[in-house]
Amino acid sequence: MNAVRQLGNGVFSMNGREWSLLVACLLAIIIFSVASPHYATSGNAATVLRNSVELLLIGLGMTLLLAMGGIDVSIGIVMGLAAIAIGRVLGADGNPVLALVAGPVVGALLGCVTATVVVLGRVPAIVGTLGLLGVYRTAVFVLLGGQWLSGLPASLTNLLATTVLGVPVPALVIVAAYLAVWLALRRTPYGLHLLAIGNSEEKARLSGIPVIKIRFVTFVISGILTGVAATFYVATYRNVEMTIGSTLALDAIAAVILGGTSILGGKCSLIGTVLGVLLLRILQNGLLLIGVPSLWQPVVTGVLIIGVLGFEAISNRFPVVQLLRARA
Amino acid sequence: MTAPFLVARNIGKRFGALTALANVDLEIRSGEVLALLGDNGAGKSTFIKILAGAHPPSDGELVIEGNPVSFHSPKDAAASGIATIFQELALSENLSIAENVFLGRELKRSIFGIPFLKRQEMRQRVDGLLKELDAHISDPEAPVGSLSGGQRQAVAICRALNLNARLVIMDEPTAALAVAETRKVLALTRRLAARGCAVVLISHNISEVFEVADRIVVFRRGRKVAERLAAETDHEEVVSLITGAHPDVRALEKTN
Ligand SMILES: Nc1ncnc2c1ncn2[C@@H]1O[C@H](COP(=O)(O)OP(=O)(O)OP(=O)(O)O)[C@@H](O)[C@H]1O
Numbered sequence: 001m002n003a004v005r006q007l008g009n010g011v012f013s014m015n016g017r018e019w020s021l022l023v024a025c026l027l028a029i030i031i032f033s034v035a036s037p038h039y040a041t042s043g044n045a046a047t048v049l050r051n052s053v054e055l056l057l058i059g060l061g062m063t064l065l066l067a068m069g070g071i072d073v074s075i076g077i078v079m080g081l082a083a084i085a086i087g088r089v090l091g092a093d094g095n096p097v098l099a100l101v102a103g104p105v106v107g108a109l110l111g112c113v114t115a116t117v118v119v120l121g122r123v124p125a126i127v128g129t130l131g132l133l134g135v136y137r138t139a140v141f142v143l144l145g146g147q148w149l150s151g152l153p154a155s156l157t158n159l160l161a162t163t164v165l166g167v168p169v170p171a172l173v174i175v176a177a178y179l180a181v182w183l184a185l186r187r188t189p190y191g192l193h194l195l196a197i198g199n200s201e202e203k204a205r206l207s208g209i210p211v212i213k214i215r216f217v218t219f220v221i222s223g224i225l226t227g228v229a230a231t232f233y234v235a236t237y238r239n240v241e242m243t244i245g246s247t248l249a250l251d252a253i254a255a256v257i258l259g260g261t262s263i264l265g266g267k268c269s270l271i272g273t274v275l276g277v278l279l280l281r282i283l284q285n286g287l288l289l290i291g292v293p294s295l296w297q298p299v300v301t302g303v304l305i306i307g308v309l310g311f312e313a314i315s316n317r318f319p320v321v322q323l324l325r326a327r328a
Numbered sequence: 329m330t331a332p333f334l335v336a337r338n339i340g341k342r343f344g345a346l347t348a349l350a351n352v353d354l355e356i357r358s359g360e361v362l363a364l365l366g367d368n369g370a371g372k373s374t375f376i377k378i379l380a381g382a383h384p385p386s387d388g389e390l391v392i393e394g395n396p397v398s399f400h401s402p403k404d405a406a407a408s409g410i411a412t413i414f415q416e417l418a419l420s421e422n423l424s425i426a427e428n429v430f431l432g433r434e435l436k437r438s439i440f441g442i443p444f445l446k447r448q449e450m451r452q453r454v455d456g457l458l459k460e461l462d463a464h465i466s467d468p469e470a471p472v473g474s475l476s477g478g479q480r481q482a483v484a485i486c487r488a489l490n491l492n493a494r495l496v497i498m499d500e501p502t503a504a505l506a507v508a509e510t511r512k513v514l515a516l517t518r519r520l521a522a523r524g525c526a527v528v529l530i531s532h533n534i535s536e537v538f539e540v541a542d543r544i545v546v547f548r549r550g551r552k553v554a555e556r557l558a559a560e561t562d563h564e565e566v567v568s569l570i571t572g573a574h575p576d577v578r579a580l581e582k583t584n
């Protein structure tokens with residue numbers, strides 16, 4: 001028991017940035033509740049949480065990637081491809097067990113493809129994954145043949161839309177994924193190596209860290225988490241549309257940066273990512289309810305990214321802001 | 329005289345068209361401080377990067393205690409007992425002292441087959457090493473990026489000590505240090521040698537070199553141009569060897 005307590009020490013501890021995100025979430029909720037009578041309902045709260053499932057899982061992987069000095073702008077379409085695989089398995093005979101396996105397996109394979117290009121091929125991550133984004137987008141189009149995958153059997157949904165001891169299955173999976181990633185990051189050599197690589201790949205190499213292996217594995221982990229996200233996506237909507245995942249990478253990167261993970265690598269916050277995802281989804285949902293068309297959602301996300309990075313750049317340049325921060 | 333710990337034979341290194349090192353022969357002995365001197369760009373850092381496994385040599389071979397070795401990574405060199413403190417200190421600024429000292433060779437325990445860090449044990453070992461070095465650091469959990477130059481050097485030296493290294497290489501360890509911290513690092517260099525370690529020290533400060541070195545080797549334009557026992561040479565001669573004004577160096581460079 002003592003060992004477990006030691007291992008979990010600090011798993012939910014929060015810094016100033018993370019508390020301000022929590023406050024921002026609460027403020028947004030209060031403002032939207034006042035602005036719209038439809039907002040503060042239990043049904044809407046469930047919708048926001050439901051809409052956060054995929055992004056939470058993908059955000060955990062993206063946190064690892066950014067902490068390592070990597071990135072994956074193709075991650076949304078990776079989820080799309082995994083979702084198509086799950087849909088095909090499900091459509092063939094409705095076997096939910098096979099469908100459960102399909103997501104993580106396809107996610108892991110696509111993670112290997114990305115890692116082969118970016119890590120083994122030494123193509124900078126932003127460029128390599130942008131190239132893959134183009135390839136995968138066409139792949140989605142070809143695989144779907146211009147049509148939605150729709151009316152999938154409910155067997156997977158029946159399996160995942162249940163509760164265990166009153167807790168919804170998606171919540172359990174997310175907590176398990178969070179704890180696994182947190183332990184890996186903060187309690188194992190892997191986490192130290194990842195952060196050292198994010199700080200400087202060359203210094204990490206000189207310190208005797210297996211840089212290639214760690215980077216490769218991290219892209220695969222991100223792929224697996226994305227495959228799990230795809231499983232929940234298919235279980236929820238029971239269809240796969242042509243535009244699946246097109247804004248997910250943007251949302252994930254925004255949420256992770258919002259959470260305090262450095263875009264330059266070497267520093268990250270998992271709890272920050274969770275709060276970043278929630279804030280993003282709360283804003284998107286609230287704006288929709290007060291009548292802002294959903295077309296504007298990527299604008300909100302984009303402005304958030306630019307705002308946070310801009311603020312960080314300015315506060316690093318102007319001593320006054322640093323002073324204020326040091327006092328906080 | 330004891331057999332050398334490491335012998336470098338005919339070492340050469342080319343970066344594309346640039347020859348950074350050529351025909352370097354050198355012996356490094358246990359319990360001895362060997363100083364490498366030379367102008368900027370003479371090839372000192374390149375040479376020790378070869379010893380450290382960070383660069384493969386283009387020519388030549390390394391022999392450790394009579395056995396030829398070839399290093400494919402810094403890990404290989406570490407496994408042979410060579411610890412290197414690089415000029416650009418290969419520390420991770422975002423990690424703590426203990427994390428840096430153990431980086432790449434962490435203490436761990438296996439739970440359900442997963443390797444978990446033994447943070448407490450690592451911290452205790454590092455506290456002991458810092459005490460041994462007489463280094464005062466108020467917050468050992470702070471990221472290394474927030475430490476002073478001397479404190480960082482102490483962390484890098486801890487890393488070498490923790491490896492139980494047989495050969496410690498230091499590339500300009502005192503370049504960024506104030507007087508008091510320089511004294512500490514020099515004392516430490518002697519203490520390493522007294523423990524039976526071989527020490528290679530690169531420095532541009534000649535008085536400093538005379539204070540700690542047993543032997544002095546001078547590099548010029550990628551070649552070893554002179555080797556002297558510290559007791560048998562003086563400041564002036566060393567300067568002329570470095571600048572190339574010394575008749576020996578002139579003669580050598582005429583024949584090449
Ligand atoms: N990775 C590299 N790629 C290409 N050229 C290099 C590389 N590393 C060193 N060089 C070149 O090799 C030569 C020797 O450099 P080196 O760093 O070994 O000099 P040094 O003696 O350590 O100098 P200093 O006293 O300035 O540290 C220089 O001309 C340098 O530009």
Ligand SMILES: [Mg+2]
Pocket residue numbers: 372373374415499
């Ligand atoms: Mg140098």
